[in-house]
Amino acid sequence: MTRYGNVQVQITVKDGKITAAEVLQVPWNDRHDQMINSEAVPVYNQEAVAAQSARIDVVSGATYTWDGYTQSLQSAIDQANL
Structure with missing residues (x-):
């Protein structure tokens, strides 16, 4: 949780390494949020x-x-035991 809303990140792990990271949730309430976060x-x-x-x-x-x-x-990262 941030001052402006939740941020949730998902990682993909292969052979003990992070191969991708993506945001599932990020503040997107107004043009300012959209500009910064995009x-x-x-x-x-x-x-x-x-x-x-x-x-x-x-x-x-x-x-x-x-x-x-x-x-x-x-x-x-902790959940993936990395």
């Missing part, structure tokens, strides 16, 4: 796969999304 989410998804962890850089202007994303990503 740019930030693809970056976060790519960073998650590249980093193989929840230690990813924040996209400027998308700090709340980053906070929710990294928390959900870490939860998914």
Whole structure:
């Protein structure tokens, strides 16, 4: 949960590695949310796969999304026992 809404991340794991990350839920309430998250989410998804962890850089202007994303990503990583 973020200040603006929920963020939920799903990962795909193969042979003990994250092969994909995708957002199932992200704040999309208004044009501001849509503008920020349409740019930030693809970056976060790519960073998650590249980093193989929840230690990813924040996209400027998308700090709340980053906070929710990294928390959900870490939860998914923990559930996958990575």
